[in-house]
Amino acid sequence: MHIVISGYYGFDNVGDEAILFSIIKNLRYLNSKINITVLSNNLESTKAMYGVNAVNRWKLKEISDVLKTADGLISGGGSLLQDTTGLKSIPYYTGIMRIAMMHGVPVFVYAQGMGPIHKSFNKWLVSSTLNKATGITVRDESSRQLLIDIGVNKEIVVVPDPVIGLDGSLFSTTWLRQQHISKPIVAVSVRDWPSEINFKERIARALDRLAQRNYSIVFVPMHGVHDYKTSMDTAALMKNRSFIAPGNISIGEKISIIGQANLLIGMRLHALIFSAITATPLLLYLMIRKSMPLLLSQNSLSPVMCARTAGTTSH
Numbered sequence: 001m002h003i004v005i006s007g008y009y010g011f012d013n014v015g016d017e018a019i020l021f022s023i024i025k026n027l028r029y030l031n032s033k034i035n036i037t038v039l040s041n042n043l044e045s046t047k048a049m050y051g052v053n054a055v056n057r058w059k060l061k062e063i064s065d066v067l068k069t070a071d072g073l074i075s076g077g078g079s080l081l082q083d084t085t086g087l088k089s090i091p092y093y094t095g096i097m098r099i100a101m102m103h104g105v106p107v108f109v110y111a112q113g114m115g116p117i118h119k120s121f122n123k124w125l126v127s128s129t130l131n132k133a134t135g136i137t138v139r140d141e142s143s144r145q146l147l148i149d150i151g152v153n154k155e156i157v158v159v160p161d162p163v164i165g166l167d168g169s170l171f172s173t174t175w176l177r178q179q180h181i182s183k184p185i186v187a188v189s190v191r192d193w194p195s196e197i198n199f200k201e202r203i204a205r206a207l208d209r210l211a212q213r214n215y216s217i218v219f220v221p222m223h224g225v226h227d228y229k230t231s232m233d234t235a236a237l238m239k240n241r242s243f244i245a246p247g248n249i250s251i252g253e254k255i256s257i258i259g260q261a262n263l264l265i266g267m268r269l270h271a272l273i274f275s276a277i278t279a280t281p282l283l284l285y286l287m288i289r290k291s292m293p294l295l296l297s298q299n300s301l302s303p304v305m306c307a308r309t310a311g312t313t314s315h
Contacts, residue, residue, distance in 0.1 A: 002035040003027060004070045004105075006096045008078050010041030010057070012224030015163075015270030017049075018251050019077045022162035023110070024050050037066050039096065064099050073100040076110035077139065077162050083122050090122045094129040106134040111162050114143035117150065127151035161273055168259050168278035171252035176218070176260060179243055183216040187261035187280070189271035191223065192230045200230070203265070203285065204237035211240035220257050221247040222268040 005023060008016045020038065027034050039057040040046040046054040055062050067073065073096070080093045097107045109130060117123050127150045130136055136152070137159045138144050144156045190203060207217045219235060219242060221227035228247035235242045245257060258264050258271065259278030266272045267285050275282040 001031055001033075001072075002037065002070045003072050003074060004037045004039065004055075004067055004100070005074045006039045006057075006093065007076055007080060009038055010043070010046050010054075012042075012247070014222040014251055014254055015268060015273075016078050018163045018166070018255075018270055018274075019111075019161070020050065021251055022166055023074065023077070024052065026162070026165065037070070039063060060095075060099070063096065064103070067100045067105055068103050070100070070103075070105050072106045072108060072134075073097065074108050074110050076112040076137075079113040081112060081117065081126050082115050083118055084116050087119075090117070090125055094125050097129050097133065101129075101132055107132070109133050109136045109138075111137055111139045111159050112143065113139050115146045117146070123150040130154065163270060163273045164277060166255070166277050168255050168274065171256040171259070173249075173253040173256035173260070175245055175249055175253055176257050179218075181216045181218070181243070183214055185218050185257075185261040186210050186215045187258045187264045187266075187271075188217060188219045188231070188234075189222050189227070189258075189264065189266040189268045190219065190230045190234050190285075191227055191267045193267070199285075200234045201237050204234050206265075207234075207242065208239050211238070211242070215262070217242035218257060218261065219244040220254050220271065221245065222254070222271050224248065227268070 005020065007020065009020050024036060027036060035053070037053040037055055038046050038050070040054045041057055043054040043056060046052065055066050057063070075093060075097055081090055083090055100107050117126060130147065130152045131154055133154065136147070136154055137157045138147065139159065139161045141158055144158055147156055186207070188207065190200070193199070211217055217238070217240070219231035221231050221244070224247045228244070231244050235244060245254070255274045255278060258274045258280055261280050264271060264275040264280050264282040265285060266275065266282055272282055272284060
């Protein structure tokens with residue numbers, strides 16, 4: 001059996017890579033001899049990390065050629081079908097699905113978070129494409145309702161985010177052990193986001209108060225250099241010492257760091273999911289709305305506190 005996987009892969013985003021890790025793990029559990037091809041932005045990294053085949057996600061002829069040999073296309077997970085972060089996402093991901101359909105390949109939309117979808121053309125593009133899919137699953141009820149509202153008339157099943165199925169206790173971290181931290185840890189996942197206020201300064205002040213109460217502050221960048229820079233910026237605003245994990249350490253190490261923390265303060269969705277699978281209490285710093293409905297639908301293992309910044313730009 002040959003399965004092709006399409007998603008936001010090969011961009012050093014830990015959340016999406018954790019989704020891919022979980023999908024591949026489950027596919028191999030079901031069929032140890034399965035042939036998997038991932039559409040990726042970084043072919044060599046994807047091949048080396050997961051032991052799969054990889055095709056350049058931008059080369060449509062190569063994608064078409066590999067889909068001709070496939071038994072199925074999995075589109076997902078993650079927030080692929082939305083037009084908030086860019087106008088190209090919906091045409092791209094529905095385009096991949098339509099190429100598969102053109103070759104008679106079954107398309108499975110897997111554990112996606114849908115929307116927001118603002119433009120009428122994009123609503124039509126999503127509904128007309130998904131109405132031809134073999135199966136549709138979404139990761140929260142609001143995503144299901146959105147698809148119904150825009151005209152998807154196929155069965156839509158709500159399922160857990162793929163990462164929820166990982167056993168957080170199986171991972172370890174060499175980096176954290178090398179820091180020789182003896183105090184209780186507060187892990188922090190921050191991201192940049194357009195805002196009318198300086199949320200980094202507010203977070204830095206809060207982290208200083210925790211440091212004064214004898215906690216060690218450990219930043220865990222979830223999206224490569226992007227979150228590493230935001231972590232550096234926030235740490236620079238602090239008066240107390242903090243630690244910043246390298247942006248390129250493995251998914252397993254990041255899960256383990258969060259698992260060894262006494263608290264996670266998080267803005268990235270999959271940092272929050274990592275806290276759930278390791279039973280680490282979390283404070284959700286809410287800048288975007290996609291985190292809350294998912295966490296509420298997952299029956300998270302961790303106690304959840306929510307802080308929202310008034311006046312922020314939310315989508």
